[in-house]
Amino acid sequence: MIDLPLLKILSDGKFHSGTDLGSSLNMSRSAIWKQMKDLQEHGVEVYSVRGRGYRLPKGLDLLDQSKISRLLSVQSKEEIQHIELQTITDSTNLMALRNINEQRHGALYLTEYQNAGRGRRGRAWVGGLASNLYFSLMWRFSGGAAALEGLSLLVGLSVVQGLAKLGVNNTQLKWPNDLLHQGKKFAGILLEMQGDASGDISVVIGVGLNVAMKVDQFNDQIEQPWTDIETICDRTIDRNNLLATIVNQLVTNLHQFSDHRFKPFKELWEQHHVYQDSFVRLLMGDKEIEGICRGVNEQGALLLERYGKVEVYHGGEISLRPVISDK
Numbered sequence: 001m002i003d004l005p006l007l008k009i010l011s012d013g014k015f016h017s018g019t020d021l022g023s024s025l026n027m028s029r030s031a032i033w034k035q036m037k038d039l040q041e042h043g044v045e046v047y048s049v050r051g052r053g054y055r056l057p058k059g060l061d062l063l064d065q066s067k068i069s070r071l072l073s074v075q076s077k078e079e080i081q082h083i084e085l086q087t088i089t090d091s092t093n094l095m096a097l098r099n100i101n102e103q104r105h106g107a108l109y110l111t112e113y114q115n116a117g118r119g120r121r122g123r124a125w126v127g128g129l130a131s132n133l134y135f136s137l138m139w140r141f142s143g144g145a146a147a148l149e150g151l152s153l154l155v156g157l158s159v160v161q162g163l164a165k166l167g168v169n170n171t172q173l174k175w176p177n178d179l180l181h182q183g184k185k186f187a188g189i190l191l192e193m194q195g196d197a198s199g200d201i202s203v204v205i206g207v208g209l210n211v212a213m214k215v216d217q218f219n220d221q222i223e224q225p226w227t228d229i230e231t232i233c234d235r236t237i238d239r240n241n242l243l244a245t246i247v248n249q250l251v252t253n254l255h256q257f258s259d260h261r262f263k264p265f266k267e268l269w270e271q272h273h274v275y276q277d278s279f280v281r282l283l284m285g286d287k288e289i290e291g292i293c294r295g296v297n298e299q300g301a302l303l304l305e306r307y308g309k310v311e312v313y314h315g316g317e318i319s320l321r322p323v324i325s326d327k
Contacts, residue, residue: 002038003027004087007112007130013059015052042088042113043128060130061212061239063110071244076251080137082107088129090116092136093192093206100194104202105140108247114208132228133209133243139254144198148191150262150300152177152315155189155205157269158253162246168233172274175293175302176315179209180274184227186210207246211237263298270295279323280304282313290323 005025009016018029025032036046036054047055065085072080082103088111089095095109113129127134141147156173163171172180179187187209195201210228230237256264270276275293282289282304291306302313302320 002042002087002129003035006032006035007060007062007087010054010056011060011062013056015047015049015055017053020053039129043131061236062130063112063243064240065110067240068110068244071241071248073248073251075255076244076248079106079251080108080247083110084108085110087111088113088115090114091206092134093190093204096136096138096204096206097192097194100138100202100204103138105138107138109136109138110134110243127208127210127213131212133207133211133239133246135243135247136204136206137247137250138202138204140200140202141258142200144196144201145193147258147261148193148201148203150265150296150298151203151205151257152189152191153269153296153300154253154257154262154265155191155207155250156187157265157272158250159187159189159207159209159246160272161253162242162249163229165245165249166233166237166242168229168237171232171272173269173272174274175296175320176300176318181227181232183274184225186227186229186232205250209242209246211239211242261298262300266296266298266300275320275322281321281323283319283321285317293320 003025006021009021009024018032021027021032022029036048040046045057047057049055063085065083069077069083084095084107086095091114092109092111094116095111096107099107111134114134153173153176156177156179159179160171160173170181174180177189178185187207190206192204192206193201210226212230213226213228229242253265273295276295278293279290280293289306291304291311294303294305294310296302297312304311304313
């Protein structure tokens with residue numbers, strides 16, 4: 001397990017000798033060497049120079065729980081009573097689910113690295129240590145499963161709005177839970193829930209964002225075009241500020257969603273939809289159909305025009321793809 005105090009020392013990007021590190025952390029030099037190997041295996045670039053020690057050339061922008069708390073809005077502070085940060089975990093959604101009996105609402109789970117991160121339909125989500133954002137927010141809803149219609153779309157829109165506040169523009173939404181820039185994915189959403197299908201439900205809202213990915217390291221592990229936020233805006237992003245800004249926007253929108261559902265967000269979501277009024281394919285298992293995407297309805301279901309009629313498709317095992325013209 002990678003030692004958090006070690007990460008804090010190395011985060012300055014300067015050289016630190018193995019002897020000094022071992023003395024500061026009460027670890028042997030061989031243990032320090034093993035920690036460096038572990039860092040490299042988790043996607044961190046490590047320089048080792050004889051006589052000078054170890055250095056992380058780009059430093060580390062570590063998540064800071066106290067800084068995040070200070071950056072939260074008054075409304076977010078009222079709602080979020082529990083914040084838990086782990087250096088390495090299986091996934092933040094699983095962190096939340098393991099604590100669902102004690103923390104049913106207003107709990108925020110964070111990590112620097114997920115070794116079992118999941119996307120939609122069980123796909124793996126990969127990334128380096130201290131370079132992306134992985135967080136899960138526990139939120140409680142009344143009204144059963146019907147009250148959650150359009151929730152994943154609302155979460156995606158909240159991320160887009162949060163990014164815009166930081167000057168990260170021209171991001172797009174892909175139904176039902178992906179975020180894109182120029183056709184390349186940089187974020188995804190995974191919702192998991194427990195509770196009464198007709199009563200109170202606690203929802204784990206999981207969000208993963210590529211912030212500062214290394215192209216040469218992950219290209220062979222990701223099967224689709226991808227990008228990251230720093231590439232999109234061509235500058236360094238403070239992950240603590242990014243996280244707090246998105247969470248603040250999400251909490252604001254969740255309050256409105258709890259009262260009015262997805263309806264107030266429908267038009268704005270469609271303004272960011274990458275396939276709005278475009279020819280698309282719907283993949284449903286071994287079945288495939290084509291039509292014109294006419295956005296979504298007030299419940300967040302996809303609207304597909306075929307032969308002059310608009311058909312409604314809900315989430316689940318459906319994938320949306322563009323129809324590419326041969327011309």
